[in-house]
Amino acid sequence: MTSREDEALARAAVTALTDQLALTSKPGLPDRSHPTHHTLRWSAKSLTPGLAAMAAAARRTGEPTPGLRAELGAIGRCTEHSVTLAGGGHRGALWTLGLLVAAAAINPTEPTATAKRIAAFPDKGAPRRPSRGSSVSAKYGAAGARGEARAGFPHVRRALDALTAGTPMPQSRLNALLTIMSTLQDTELLYTAGPSGLRHVQAGAREVLEAGGTESAAGAKALTALTTDLHTRGWTPRGSAGLLAGALFLEELSP
Structure with a gap:
């Protein structure tokens, strides 16, 4: 049974995801003007x-354990099925938010460190067939979603720093996304664009930040160019979007 605290964590995580979906304009990613926006919002809910069930499991267990990791995996697979029925999407965000919600239920003051401890255990109930993300990670030596979690979500932490740097919204959120994009080995980009395409996107994100961020005239111009470029190429930094949702969730938890 979930408590009010568990349900509040779940609602905060879903709000973070819907805020990420609504952010405009994200290079290569759907925003509120995209035809799929309403479907993505519905499936996010x-x-x-x-x-909430993940938070409840973590609160009941009280610490990272192999058993908790297995329970979170089982809940996650059931949730993926529900999301598919509701319209699909959000697999990467579910991984990030699920671990962070569980970690926050155990230790709200150190959620990324606690998530790292949870992710260190293998999910013994996971399907043996490799996912596209794990196959791409193995092919190119990228950390992937599992590596990001086992490292304590470094890109989420960097994005959180960008969110709290004093820049007004929505520029702070766009800067946070670009901070992730500038260094993340995004497996979705590796799959669709290869290593050279990934480097191209990373360089474009760095160009915006080095021009003064999205709040500067030069940075805004560079962002527009990057957005047009990714739209033309059909490249989507989906992994960065899920990590931004994680950072927005942690920002909501911050006192």
Whole structure:
């Protein structure tokens, strides 16, 4: 049974995800003007029961354990099925938010460090067939979603620093996204664009930040060019979007 605290964590996580979806304009990613926006928002809300169950499992267990990792994996797979029925999407965000919600239920003052401890255990119930992300990670030596979690979500922490740097919204959120994009080995980009395409996107994100960020005239111009470029190429930094949702969730938890 979930508590009010568990349900509040789940709602905060879903709000972070819907805020990420609404952010405009994200290079290569759908925003509120995209035809799929309403479907993505609807399916994001279907994460709520699963995230609340993850928080409840973590609160009941009280510490990172192999058993908790297995339970979170089982809940996550059931939640993926619910999301598919609701319209799909959000697999990467579910991984990030699920671990962070569980970690926050155990230790709200050090969620990324606690998530790292949870992710260190293998999910013994996971399907043996490799996912596209794990296959791409193995092919190119990228950390991937699992590596990011096992490292304590470094890109989420860097994005959180950008969110709290004093820049007004929405520029702070766009800068946070670009901070992630500038260094993340995004497996979605590696799959669709290869290593050279990934480096191209990383360089474009750095160009915006080095021009003064999205709040500067030069940075805004560079962002527009990057957005047009990714739209033309059909490249989507989906992994960065899920990590931004994680950073927005942690920002909401911050006192």
